[in-house]
Amino acid sequence: MKLNLLEKEAAGLLIDMALREDIGAGDITTDNLIPSGVRKRAEMTAKADGVVAGLEVAEMVFRRLDSELSWTPEVNDGDTVRRGEVIVTFEAGYRCLLSGERTALNFLQRMSGIATVSAAYRKMVEHTPTRILDTRKTLPGFRLLDKYAVRAGGALNHRMGLNDMVMIKDNHIAVAGGIAPAVRTIREKVKEGMLVEVETSNLKEVAEALLAGADIIMLDNMDNETVRQAVLFINGRAKTEASGNMTPERLPLVAETGVDFISAGALTHSVVALDISMTIFPDDPVDIL
16 A cells, blocks of 8 residues: 555645754754664564554664665565564664654654544444445644545545535534535535535434435434444335444444444544554774774
């Protein structure tokens, strides 16, 4: 799995900002201890079981500091790794390795953490046709990378932003005077083919959204039995998405109602980084005198 062009551009901007933040005018420890011409080999190793995402971003970090970087991934984004497994081996200037280590690991660990929990959520519902979706609850500025990591874990992306899909929520409905007028007005104003999703909180609103012609009906914060009844009532006439309080314990039960999608903000808003370490091979001692 590889970054697309937009994701690469986003990664580049974030890397430049991160390196300015971390290195600033220079790494005063490394630059004053390590001769500029020394090169070293290094590797990154998984310290816990998980799913890898962000190798290309980590490579971009080091390549910003050393254009002659040699980078050899041992796995690909989306692969499952076990504790102790080598993820990538590489060679670069010693200064590059020391100065870029923390920034590269910060990206790789965060993205791999998202991929790992996405894969875990996907596995919890794999006995059903239900698919796991992410949300817009991403770290500001990291939207594209967070959502890339979700896909690396085997889950799906919901809308990227407010501009690529209609989502009519309770406040929109209140202003429009109801679900039907909200959907009607949207249909009149947006381009043909734009998906329209309507948030509902009870079976009455589900019926209204279906009658109004919603493409997707969100079943928001409903208990499992109400979700099941809503799915039976909709009967394939619109896609269904369950959302709200989707804990790991509850996920398989909701999936068994027959809902098409379950969206979970926890994929990205409560990231637990995957533990990954970097080792620089010493070879011969460096003469710093």
